[in-house]
Amino acid sequence: MMHRSKAHWGYDADFMAAARAVLQLSPxxxxxxxxVVFDDGVPQGLCKLGIEGEMAQVDKLFVAPEGMGRGVGRALMEWAIETARAAGAKRMEIEADPDAAPFYARMGAREIGRVPSEAIAGRTLPLMQIDLTDLARGGLRSI
Structure with a gap:
């Protein structure tokens, strides 16, 4: 599903091959x-969250092409925000694919810089951050 999500944005075969190692989950x-996996009978998306002290990081967030535009990404971000807050995090960082940056901005993130891509030498990604203390509380739903 992560590969199909990434490929949805029109990346070529060479890019996808280089990104393959980053698009893996371990046992x-x-x-x-x-x-967390958003599953309505078929996996539609997943989110992996890291939390260390007051900082959370969205390590992976992918939505299957058939789940895009259907609230799957929003539900996953709401889960990430709720989980991070419950663990005491005050900020959340996301190394965003450039095509996903507008989505994260709608979720309350702002770009604070750029970071090197783990997969593609010379490529940089937007580093986005959400101040978890500024977001309105309540209204989050679990999945």
């Missing part, structure tokens, strides 16, 4: 309480 990831 330990599936044992974590900080990985």
């Amino acid at each position: 330990l990831d599936f044992e974590s309480e900080r990985l």
Whole structure:
């Protein structure tokens, strides 16, 4: 599903091959309480969250093409925000794909810089941050 989500944005075969290593989950990831899969009979999306002290990081957030525009990404972000807040995080960072940056901005993130891509040498990604203390509380739904 992560590969189909990334490929949806029109990346070529060379890019997808270079990104393959980053688009993996380990068996330990599936044992974590900080990985959630949005599933309505078929997996539609997933989010993996890291939390260290007051900082949370969206490590992975992918929505299957058939789930795009249907609230799957929003539900995953709401889960991430709620989970991070419950763990005491005050900020959340996201290394965003450039095509996903507008989505994260709608979720309350702002670009604070750029970071090197793990997969593609010379490519940089928007580094986005959400101040979890500024967002309106309530209205989050669990999945």
